[in-house]
Structure formats: structure tokens, C-alpha cells
Amino acid sequence: MVYNIKVDYFSINIIKKAVIILKDINNIIYLDNAATTKLSPAVREAMEPYLDELYGNASSLYSLGRKSAAALENSRARIAEAIGADPREVYFTSGGSESDNWAIKGAKHLMEKQGKRHIISSVFEHHAVLNVLESLEKSGFEITYLPVYKNGVVEISDLEKAIRPDTGLVTIMYVNNEIGTIQPVTEIGGICRSRGILFHTDAVQAIGSVPVDVKAINADFLTLSGHKIHAMKGVGILYVNKRIRISPFIEGGAQESGLRAGTENIAGIVGLAEGVCRAVGGMEEKHARLMPLRDKIYREIMKMERVHLNGELERRVPCCLNFSFEGVEGEALLLQLDLAGICCSSGSACTSGSLDPSHVLLSLGLPHEIAHGSLRISMSEYTTEAEIDRFLEVLPGVVDKLRKMSPLWENIIKNS
């Protein structure tokens, strides 16, 4: 047989480009794991049968359907065990944003029945919390946003002062996604439980980095998302304490006890369960491996001129650091790092899609110009020391290059 393969200039160029892109992707140093993570091989393997032959609808009665239903309930049980919950308390959702929405809007209905109209949160929550609270404010609820100060942690005394007789919900994240600081959720949960106040915590950035036990935290609602723990985007859970009867979030079929309708994403859910179990089971090992890397990054970066750590070092997860470099703008820093194949993120205005730098950085009391120069480095279990070394080798040169062309830096040096 004769194959007639025509390779013209055009297709050669396409092949060349594809090879370059593949090479680039393989060489990428990915330090943006707080944005999203790569799928782990174990998660992919767990999901595979449900992407292929086990495609049944979990509501169907024949065996193909029953296999999906079994996988669904098995995943629910695995996640429940990993976070100290009862399987009946775990509801599958489309991710962190939906879970945050459901928890707060569900709590709103419960509060209305009790005649309560006050909610306590913090100034640096994720927008999936803040924007829901803002819309509740418009419908007559009052919200107190606790400050987080320079160290990026809420104060228990502020919470106690903020509580009123009509406080019905406290929603405070477990770990902040931009700076990585850990909030005192166990104390907060204890206070809420003793005062009869519902407590929701967004633990999207916490799972796999700090212990997540819904009983120890006294959580009434808890949010998790798959794509931050090497599972799929678009899948997550809301934990709802079984003493609470939450209102439905999506009406339709009888899935998720009739509270969240829609044919279940079995493959995504199986992968989520694998991801949660791996994150929880591998926490100590990850901690032991990432702590020295985190300390190395901190040590080396703090040797540079006029750089600040955003949020305190002590109450912080091992995988995340956030710095501000005076005299440079964060987006330019990101793009420079990207040219060297390194992925990070920034809270500068240019990257937040508005004219203001991120609300998280401003909440720490940073002046705008310092917040504009921020850089978040977030690692995962796959981050290697060689990658960190390469990053630390590239960074000072990049900062220096941008400072050399910065009139702001010129002024800073002149005035010092």
C-alpha cells in the first residue's frame, strides 16, 4: 500500500508550533495552585470507568444505573468519612461558588423563619460569599464584615463584639485564597454553636493543608471544591449539618434528596472523592515537604530590597505565600515570569479586572501602590525543589528589570 502524505510548508509550520507548545507546557513551572490544580493520575484513573462503559444514570433501575448510584453513594461516604461527617450531610454541587451560594441563601431562609436579620462575615471572603451577602444587604439584611488587620486573620474579640441578638449566620473562610492565612474557625464555630448562630465556612483552600473536621469546627455548612485538590473543575460539595433543613437550591428531579436537582456528574464526583481522600491522607507528607520549600522562598525573597510579606507567616498554610515588591506592578511581573515559563498570580488592579487592586490586599491595610505590586506563589504536592530554585533564580532579575524602568522605583530610592 502506498500512502500519499503531502507535507507542505503550512502543515510543517503547524506541526512545529504544536511541538513548541507541547514542549513549553512540559517545561512550565506551575506556582498557581490556589487558582486551580492539575488532575492527579489517581483521580483520573478513578474517574475513567465512569467516562467509558459505566455511563448509566444513577436514577435508572437496571444494573448500569445501579452501578452509578453505588459509585455516587460510595463517593459520598468516602468524603463524609474524610471530613468527619455523616454521608447524609454531604451534597454534591457544581463547585465552591455554588456551595457558598447555597449555604448563605439557605441560611437566609432559615433566618427569616426565626426573624433574624444580621450576618457576620469578614472583609476578605471570596466573591462567591461577598457578592451573595451584598445582594442580601439589598433585601434588608444587615452584614458586619470583621476586619483582618495586617496579619490577615480575624480576631475573636471582634466577632464577640459583633454578635447581636438577631445574628443568625456567621460565614468566615477557613483559609484565605489570596494570602493563605488560616482563620480561627474552631473557636468561631464553638462560639456560634453556643449562641445558636449558624456557622458556614468556605474550606476550599483548607482541605489538604489543614485538618478539616466538621465536628471539631462545629460547622453547620462547609464548602469544598474539586479543582483545588487535583480533581475536576465544576464539582464540589456543600456539607449541611443534619439538624438543619436547608431549602432546595435547584428544583427539578429527586437527586440529592430533592434539594439539588440534576443528573449527577458521576465521573466528576468519583474523582472528587478520590481527590478529597488523597488530600486528607497526604496532608502530613505534603506539609513536611512543602514547609522547607515555603521557608526557602520566604528566606530568599526577603533578601531582596523593599519587599513585604502579605499576611503573617505563622498562621498560614505551607503551600501559599504572597509578597509585594515596591516599585513594580503585579501584572507586568506575572507576564515577565510567564516569559520564563513560570505561572503565578497577582492581586494588582490589572489582574482583578477592575481599577482597584484586590479587596483582600486592601483589607490588610496595604496602600494601593503596594497592593499593585503583589505576587502570589501557591505550591502543590507536585511542586519540586528544582522548580522553586529555578523560580528563585529568575525572580530577582525580573523584579530588577521592571524596577530599572519604573519611575516609581526611582522616586522610592530618591526619597529613602
Place this chain on the structure above:
Amino acid sequence: MIYSEKVLENFANPLNVGEIENADGIGEVGNEKCGDIMKMYLKIQNNIIEDVKFKTFGCGAAIATSSIATEMIKGKSIDQALKLTNKAVVEALDGLPAAKVHCSVLAEQAVKSAIADYYKRQGVDPVPIVGEIEDHCDGQCN
């Protein structure tokens, strides 16, 4: 938000970065609170911009617009340089994301501000020639 190849090219290898000693005109626009400052230096002889350099604190688009705008006025007469519009800067970069168009305005204003400074140094009132420099940014980041 996606940058064009042209923007990335001008960001990665910006032209005309630096200062000019004994410059004939220096303009600065923007402010640190908003995250963009552009400073331009001109060397002018016989009404011709013999040399131009810039220093910019800002995002990728701010650096790219500074690079291309300085390139566009280099070797040109003052009159030609004053005709540089932000639209021309955007076109030369094969477009800018909507949120970044203000960087091209800043680049246009930086050129005008440097030329105004040149006239001031000559003892000429720049306003009738250059117009008011529209440094819209009030530092409020509204």
C-alpha cells in the same frame, strides 16, 4: 483578557527604555495609586525629536504602549508627534483589551506632556499648542 502578539512583543522587548541626560522636555502622567506612571524624555533639535526614552511603572499594556508610542514619534517633527492619538497607538499594537485602552491614552498624554514641558522651557506657553494635558486619573480609582 488576551493580549495581541504585538503587545507581548513590545512588553518582552520594549524599545527606548531609559532616561535622557539633559533632556529638552520631560513629561510624567498617571499616578502610583492607579498603578500606572509614564515618564517620557525628549531630545529635540530644530523641531525634530532626535531621541526619546521612557520609564514606566505599570502593567504589560502600559509598558507596551510606552514602547510603541516612543517608537512612533522618534525622528518625527513636533507637529507630527502632537498628532499621535491613542487610537493610532492601539492600532499599532493590533488592538488592546477594553480594560487597557486607558494605557494608550496615558501614552498619548505622556508625549504631549513632554512636549509641553519643552515649550515651557523655551518660555513658550504650551497650552495653545499642545492643549490641556488630560491626566484624568484623580487617584480615586473609582
